[in-house]
Amino acid sequence: MTKTLHIVGGGMAGSEAAWQAAHMGVEVVLHEMRPKVETFAHQTGNLGEMVCSNSFRSDDDEQNAVGLLHWEMRAANGLIMSTAEQHRLPAGGALAVDREPFAETVTARLKALPNVTVSYEEITDLPTDGHWIFATGPLTSASLGQAIQQETGAEALAFFDAIAPIIYADSIDMSKAWMQSRYDKGETEEERTAYLNCPMDKGQYEAFIDALLAADKTEFHEGETAGYFDGCLPIEVMAERGRETLRHGPMKPVGLTNPHQPDIKAHAVVQLRRDNALGTLFNIVGFQTKMKYGAQTEVLRMIPGLENASFARLGGIHRNTFLNSPTLLDNQMRLKSRSNIRFAGQITGVEGYVESAAMGLLAGRMAAAEILGRDLPEVPQDSAMGALIHHITGGAEAKTFQPMNVNFGLFSPVDGLKGGRRGRKDRYKAYTDRAKAAWQDWLANFS
Known part of the structure; x- marks a missing residue:
């Protein structure tokens, strides 16, 4: 050899x-x-x-x-x-x-x-x-x-995997969003403000779930029986498991205080994480999606602070083999x-x-x-x-x-x-x- x-x-x-x-x-x-x-x-x-x-x-x-x-x-x-x-x-x-x-x-x-x-x-x-x-x-x-x-x-064997969207930072409305890591975790100020947060009240959350469930999605082709890896589920699949699932997953509101409305507890919070050193790109944490591109822009712009979001990359779904x-x-x-x-x-x-x-x-x-x-x-x-x-x-x-x-x-x-x-x-x-x-x-x- x-x-x-x-x-x-x-x-x-x-x-x-x-x-x-x-x-x-x-x-x-x-x-x-x-x-x-x-x-x-x-x-x-x-x-x-x-x-x-x-x-x-x-x-x-x-x-x-x-x-x-x-x-x-x-x-x-x-x-x-x-x-x-x-x-x-x-x-x-x-x-x-x-x-x-x-x-x-x-x-x-x-x-x-x-x-x-x-x-x-x-x-x-x-x-x-x-x-x-x-x-x-x-x-x-x-x-x-x-x-x-x-x-x-x-x-x-095979399963399907999904990718989360990436958003241009300058298209996010910071009069509604704010920077804070959950429970202010981190040793430095930069670490304690590592995540960008977009709050939702109950009405906004319910409307978002409705739109998510109704959105056009990429589906399996006939004959494909692969499932999803639980650690990377599309948000639509999580929502289909119950209307409160996202509130106990990537949209949980705990450990965060909205400085714009410090006395009002958010019903749900969408978090974004910096995607590059310049801070010009942010990815939506836990928001892997199989929505079709047109539906993605419509549904994700329902999130407070992302109404005018510009997308550097939309999410998608692909087949994985192992x-x-x-x-x-x-x-x-x-x-x-x-x-x-x-x-x-x-x-x-x-x-x-x-x-x-x-x-x-x-x-x-x-x-x-x-x-x-x-x-x-x-x-x-x-x-x-x-x-x-x-x-x-x-x-x-x-x-x-x-x-x-x-x-x-x-x-x-x-x-x-x-x-x-x-x-x-x-x-x-x-x-x-x-x-x-x-x-x-x-x-x-x-x-």
């Missing part, structure tokens, strides 16, 4: 895999079909382009599983986390980034490595020899998807039927930028170790990385396997911390302390 590692897909997982393998001394060829072959969701040919949101979610590494994953990736010299920190935007306790310079920097840092070559071409088959990682993500091309289906002997990894992959993320091929990222059945990049990090290190003839111990299940890879490669029930974010439910129990009023906070801290120690021990194998 050749000693070169080929990685297909230059998203979060593929970029992180290339970075990790290259830093272990392996020659890497990163194959990216964009911009020659476009996708519905991508805007550029940059590596690491963020498609849906500009947030990596919570950065709390003691009480949140995704924040713990951030910590583990930083400890492993992660490209995605270090670049995110470089282009960080105020977002309360979340790690949000300026998406365009983020992707530009990811691209530049990878291309600057002497042992990384970026090849802009579409890979349409599964190679029979060589070392390969397929990190093609949820928008795997049709031809490659067919090759995967032929190899696995079963159709890839493998039944518990059935098809071994604990090294290799395809059981072709051990020269690994899969990484969202196509393996993890959900989210961070989780995708984390699986790329592991796949890159595992593939490089194999090429270099080095034995690696199994990723410790007590770490966030280990809990996630264990879930997708054997811990989950294959018959009901669905995309999963990292969460503490994937972790084995901590002895002596069961139930009680103080149980959850102490348990989460115990999880993170144990995970950090386990992860550092595993990383020591690379020193």
Whole structure:
């Protein structure tokens, strides 16, 4: 076998895999079909382009599983986390980034490595020899998807994903909206005012729900039975589950005080988060949508403060594919039927930028170790990385396997911390302390 590692897909997982393998001394060829072959969701040919949101979610590494994953990736010299920190935007306790310079920097840092070559071409088959990682993500091309289906002997599972709209800041009416993070969360004034809030009274909320339910929407084509990932539901689907669902989800009014009417409690609040460092763009938080474009502008302009909103990008819906990894992959993320091929990222059945990049990090290190003839111990299940890879490669029930974010439910129990009023906070801290120690021990194998 050749000693070169080929990685297909230059998203979060593929970029992180290339970075990790290259830093272990392996020659890497990163194959990216964009911009020659476009996708519905991508805007550029940059590596690491963020498609849906500009947030990596919570950065709390003691009480949140995704924040713990951030910590583990930083400890492993992660490209995605270090670049995110470089282009960080105020977002309360979340790690949000300026998406365009983020992707530009990811691209530049990878291309600057002497042992990384970026090849802009579409890979349409599964190679029979060589070392390969397929990190093609949820928008795997049709031809490659067919090759995967032929190899696995079963159709890839699929679900639908939606994108939230982005609005020009100067088109927002600040006489109605205001800047405040929920519960004034953040250590600096900038962090405490990271979100833009648009309040609704009960009548406005009810009219908005009516319009949302009646709006023209993009529907599944006949024969498509894929569902949605619960962590990225379109707002219309949430509204269909009950008129109060949005008030207890992305439109919850808690932890906010309207300075324009401080004595009046909003019935619901729509939040927008800065989408770039200049503060000229804002995305509507949690407002993934499958409304058709004309309906989107009409319905979203019903939100107080957005009556004259100008849209930099409207929302949309696209089909995502993922493998039944518990059935098809071994604990090294290799395809059981072709051990020269690994899969990484969202196509393996993890959900989210961070989780995708984390699986790329592991796949890159595992593939490089194999090429270099080095034995690696199994990723410790007590770490966030280990809990996630264990879930997708054997811990989950294959018959009901669905995309999963990292969460503490994937972790084995901590002895002596069961139930009680103080149980959850102490348990989460115990999880993170144990995970950090386990992860550092595993990383020591690379020193």
